[in-house]
Amino acid sequence: MPDYVSLRDEILHLLEPLTATARDRRAEQTADRLCGAHERLLSGELTVVVCGEFNRGKSSLLNALLERPNILPVDPYFATSVAAVIRHGAPERAEVTLRLSDGTLKQERILLDRIGDYAAEGGKHSGEAVLLDLRLDVPRLESGLVLVDTPGVGGVYHHHTAVTMGQLPSADAVLFVLSAEEPLSDSETAFLREAAHAVRAADHPDALFHVLTKSDLREDIGADLAAGRRKIAAVTGRDPEDVLIVPVSSRLKQLHLAGVAEDDPERRARLLAASGFPRLEEALWSRLAAHRARLLLGGALVEAQAAVRTLLEPLLTEESALRDGSRARLEELRAETERESERLAELSSGAAPWRERLARELATLRTETADRTRAEFERVWRRAETEHLEVRAHLTKPARLADRINADLTLARSTVGEWAARRAAALQSGLARELGVELAGGTLGELPPAPVLDLGGFGRLHRPTREVREVEPATYRTVTRQRQAKRASGPAPSGFVNKARHLYRQAQDFLAPRYESYQERVLDRPERVRYRTVEEEIPERVLGERRRELAEAVGRARRDQEPLVARAVEEAVAAFARDIAAELDSRIEREQERTADTLERLRRSAERTAAEAARRLGELEAEQRPLRELGERVAVLADAVQGLAGREAAAPDSPDSPDGPGGRA
Secondary structure: OOOHHHHHHHHHHHHHHHHHHHHHOOOHHHHHHHHHHHHHHHHOOEEEEEEEEOOOOHHHHHHHHHOOOOOOOOOOOOOEOOEEEEEEOOOOEEEEEEEOOOOOEEEEEEOHHHHHHHHEOOOOOOOEEEEEEEEEOOHHHOOOEEEEEOOOEOOOOHHHHHHHHHHHHHOOEEEEEEEOOOOOOHHHHHHHHHHHHHHHHOOOOOOEEEEEEOHHHOOOHHHHHHHHHHHHHHHHOOOHHHOOEEEOOHHHHHHHHOOOOOOOHHHHHHHHHHHOHHHHHHHHHHHHHHHHHHHHHHHHHHHHHHHHHHHHHHHHHHHHHHHHOOHHHHHHHHHHHHHHHHHHHHHHOOOOHHHHHHHHHHHHHHHHHHHHHHHHHHHHHHHHHHOHHHOHHHHHOHHHHHHHHHHHHHHHHHHHHHHHHHHHHHHHHHHHHHHOOOOOOOOOOOOOOOOOOOOHHHOOOOOOEEEEEEEEOOEEEEEEEEEEOOOOOOOOOOOHHHHHHHHHHHHHHHHOOOEEEEEEEEEEEOOEEEEEEEEOOOOHHHHHHHHHHHHHHHHHHHHHHHHHHHHHHHHHHHHHHHHHHHHHHHHHHHHHHHHHHHHHHHHHHHHOOHHHHHHHHHHHHHHHHHHHHHHHHHHHHHHHHHHHHHHHHOOOOOOOOOOOOOOOO
């Protein structure tokens, strides 16, 4: 069974001769649509946002998945502060977007080994790192897979959660990283609740799944997985059996990549299997590629199939007229084509009934989108008032509060926009079927970005300080010393013997003096006086005042944004109307090109002699052959794409097993 990349390349190769034929036949609308399909297929991407709490092993996981052990820093004390977008690229390169002190953005090319300098919290560079763009020559990324490494949610750096939440709207899937060493934290469950809300609104039931890292450190991984499914199901509103958790060990995968047991292929294979990464890759590619196969590959094939029909039908009609040779058959074909041409002309007119119906349907969609937008934004503002304003870090650093609310607003806008775009696409497809013009589903717009909440005017609330005078008293110590002992003085004794003894003792004291010990208290260190600055807790009175001020600012922002959001809904629905009308008009125009070509061929057929008709039939056979072959190839590829999408969608939901991570390699 061919994979996505091989099918994509075959379809791209097939579109080229079709486009050339359309240009030669002056079927410009058909050629333009084929070019659009070619461009969408060539540039199609699938974005997977990898997120989780700090120190859960996200960077190690990505390094192992990309089979590039040192591309992302994995120091246990390293705090990733910006999102890193990883795409395929050759030659490899890295680029960082910096926000300078004046608010402008600047892009700089950096060396791959300096990624950690810009991704780390508190890295020293010329501005604030906003985004890292990495282009790596990794085969797995060639199909258009884009991986986004995000800062840890929750934890010490609260603004990291806002950065990560801001990445969710661009995600086709969310890969949440858990650790076998730590239970689910409150910040993790809160984030999962938000992510599940966004994914459920986007109607992607398989677009949120989980990886359990460091699972080789646990003996009973099955019990951990079951407990994890129950917890995640409780916060996401899913059934436990619908929660996919893939256990992996980045350490075992790194050992495999390092060539451990290279002389023992069987043991090395067991090492790779025990890492869990083969199962993770199977789940990742299968679950996420099914909708891409249907949307990109299937959409391109529908366009190719329509182009084959548009280019082949005039040839078949001309052949039918020439083979019959009767005036009656020619007139019948002409009348039939003219009726079709008139129907298409009526559809293309500004007064066509379908345009009025489109306006009515879009009015309903506008109302529903406005109601859904109000509900989503109400949820954001309610969280801001009841949760975010209770976080001390948000009160002392209002910029973080603004980041969090803006991230929530962005996610809400994307959730509603995705829902509305799907409803508009369904409306577009229904109209196309009723009008009789084939439609693969065009790319529709989305809700404009929500206005940004700015709380920078409040400034950072610093903790009060005071100078403290500290006196360190002098210290003394007791030492033991010796001194020469003195004999009792007195008059010289009388008598020769006594005088001799006295003189002998004096000589003895002089030549060998006697000593006695005594203790003395000595100053060890003089008194010291010093001053130091002490930070005090911010008084609750000050925090309460700041909370009230920020609540008023948030309330004003909410009131100011309501009309802007309502206008955004109007603009989005107006964009849907333009996109749908333009798509249907393009389809109608393509059909008009077909009928005009057919009528011209029928006119020329009526003027041909019998000999010219016979010669022309031979030419028609040669012109039809490549189009027939392309049509047959389109049908084969369509079956392959359907099989690929079905095979990927039917991938096993529970890739963990006793032989998975935690087993012995």
